[in-house]
Amino acid sequence: MLKFEKYHGIGNDFIIFREEEVAGLDYSELAMKVCHRNFGIGADGMMVAAKSEKADIRMIFYNADGSEAPMCGNGVRCFSHFVRNNKLVEKDLIAVETLAGNMLIKTEEKDGRYLARVNMGMPIFETDSIPMSVSEKDYIERKIESYDREFSISALFMGTTHSVTFVDDLETLDIYKYGRNLEINPIFPNKTNVNFAKAISKDRVDVKTWERGAGYTFACGTGACAVVVIGNLTGRLDKNVEVAVPGGKLFIELTDDGVFMTGESQKIAEGHYFK
Numbered sequence: 001m002l003k004f005e006k007y008h009g010i011g012n013d014f015i016i017f018r019e020e021e022v023a024g025l026d027y028s029e030l031a032m033k034v035c036h037r038n039f040g041i042g043a044d045g046m047m048v049a050a051k052s053e054k055a056d057i058r059m060i061f062y063n064a065d066g067s068e069a070p071m072c073g074n075g076v077r078c079f080s081h082f083v084r085n086n087k088l089v090e091k092d093l094i095a096v097e098t099l100a101g102n103m104l105i106k107t108e109e110k111d112g113r114y115l116a117r118v119n120m121g122m123p124i125f126e127t128d129s130i131p132m133s134v135s136e137k138d139y140i141e142r143k144i145e146s147y148d149r150e151f152s153i154s155a156l157f158m159g160t161t162h163s164v165t166f167v168d169d170l171e172t173l174d175i176y177k178y179g180r181n182l183e184i185n186p187i188f189p190n191k192t193n194v195n196f197a198k199a200i201s202k203d204r205v206d207v208k209t210w211e212r213g214a215g216y217t218f219a220c221g222t223g224a225c226a227v228v229v230i231g232n233l234t235g236r237l238d239k240n241v242e243v244a245v246p247g248g249k250l251f252i253e254l255t256d257d258g259v260f261m262t263g264e265s266q267k268i269a270e271g272h273y274f275k
């Protein structure tokens with residue numbers, strides 16, 4: 001039996017284990033099993049809290065399909081909540097080691113709500129680092145075809161690989177059809193997360209994300225950051241933006257010290273997984 005806790009960050013849900021519970025297991029296989037909505041506990045992703053040489057603690061992240069990802073925005077807020085609940089690091093400002101670098105998280109518990117403000121680092125636009133297999137050095141507002149439509153795509157590394165496209169018909173767009181197709185476009189050798197966005201004003205944007213390795217989720221934290229970065233770069237959005245996603249709201253601030261994301265997380269359950 002493996003002791004776990006389950007959290008969600010505005011509907012993006014995760015199962016979290018301490019490293020000592022799962023040491024020696026194949027994390028990719030375990031993620032596919034525990035994230036399965038019928039044969040497992042059910043979640044968009046799985047995290048393991050491990051010791052770190054570089055920060056207070058290390059977050060290992062796997063998508064529901066068993067693929068490892070460098071970072072997860074909603075996940076790292078839930079992770080910091082788990083860390084606080086289990087007193088693994090007894091500070092309000094914690095550094096979490098991830099494959100995308102150390103993330104600094106300010107945690108706050110107020111009236112039973114758990115809030116975290118995360119410095120998500122700086123966006124990377126060089127196509128080699130996204131990564132993309134294209135000759136262009138960066139990929140901002142370039143046309144990509146998907147079935148009967150042409151999307152204007154901007155790609156970047158924002159904790160993980162992201163593509164952003166602003167559309168007028170976000171309410172009716174078939175996210176499954178176009179998201180699934182763009183995710184596996186061959187110009188992304190490791191695939192991509194796909195963010196469909198609609199600017200409501202200069203400080204409000206609606207976003208729906210098709211996630212690599214997890215599908216259409218209620219929220220994507222790194223995706224929300226990616227949308228604000230591209231929205232600001234292309235003149236659609238200011239630097240402090242409220243991002244509305246199907247599962248709730250995130251607040252993104254673009255600063256010279258990094259992209260900051262603020263949002264809630266909630267503990268859903270705890271228990272034992274019978275492998």
Ligand SMILES: N[C@H](CCC[C@H](N)C(=O)O)C(=O)O
Nearest residue numbers: 069072073074160220221222
């Ligand atoms: N599916 C993503 C990882 C999870 C990102 C998302 N859940 C977030 O909140 O940032 C990827 O494969 O890069």
